[in-house]
Amino acid sequence: MIDARPHSDQAAMAVFRQLDLYDFLEAEAIRGEAVNHLSLFGDWRAMRQAWAASWVVHTGPTALDAPFALVALTHTGQRGVAGAAMLARDHERFRRPLVQLARLIRDRMPEFCNELGIARIEARAWARHPRASAFLQLTGFAHECDMPGFGPHGNETFRQFAWTASDPDPRCLAPTPEE
Numbered sequence: 001m002i003d004a005r006p007h008s009d010q011a012a013m014a015v016f017r018q019l020d021l022y023d024f025l026e027a028e029a030i031r032g033e034a035v036n037h038l039s040l041f042g043d044w045r046a047m048r049q050a051w052a053a054s055w056v057v058h059t060g061p062t063a064l065d066a067p068f069a070l071v072a073l074t075h076t077g078q079r080g081v082a083g084a085a086m087l088a089r090d091h092e093r094f095r096r097p098l099v100q101l102a103r104l105i106r107d108r109m110p111e112f113c114n115e116l117g118i119a120r121i122e123a124r125a126w127a128r129h130p131r132a133s134a135f136l137q138l139t140g141f142a143h144e145c146d147m148p149g150f151g152p153h154g155n156e157t158f159r160q161f162a163w164t165a166s167d168p169d170p171r172c173l174a175p176t177p178e179e
Contacts (some may be wrong), residue, residue, distance in 0.1 A: 011056040026126035028130040032152040039066040080119040127157040
């Protein structure tokens with residue numbers, strides 16, 4: 001069974017060193033330039049202050065179990081709204097742990113988000129990634145729209161997904177004009 005652990009630079013670097021090809025290409029499409037595992041790690045690490053939560057997910061609970069995915073929720077600056085990111089090693093090799101991760105996220109997200117006062121999580125997936133959209137849908141995210149115009153030449157499209165709480169915590173709701 002997989003084990004989601006608090007962020008560790010060493011474990012995160014192990015994931016970035018062997019990132020899934022399509023996750024790597026998606027990262028390049030986001031940045032609009034060539035990247036490598038060091039620049040991606042630096043970008044991920046630089047976002048640390050914006051994280052609401054971050055985990056490195058391992059294939060099991062022991063020290064010998066391999067880290068295979070990174071998951072983070074970031075503050076967006078909007079009350080009750082977070083952004084989500086997930087990167088992983090080879091999706092075929094780690095297929096079973098990724099399915100377990102999707103179930104873990106789907107099952108625990110409502111309670112976890114309620115505890116943090118999050119009513120909406122947004123995530124984007126590169127349209128040419130063969131598995132990212134399906135992963136987001138498996139975790140309970142709904143497709144909202146396709147957004148063209150990304151990349152250095154504006155020829156990349158990203159798909160916007162969101163998860164929304166069915167019964168949001170009152171802390172997430174904006175005050176009414178009477179308040």
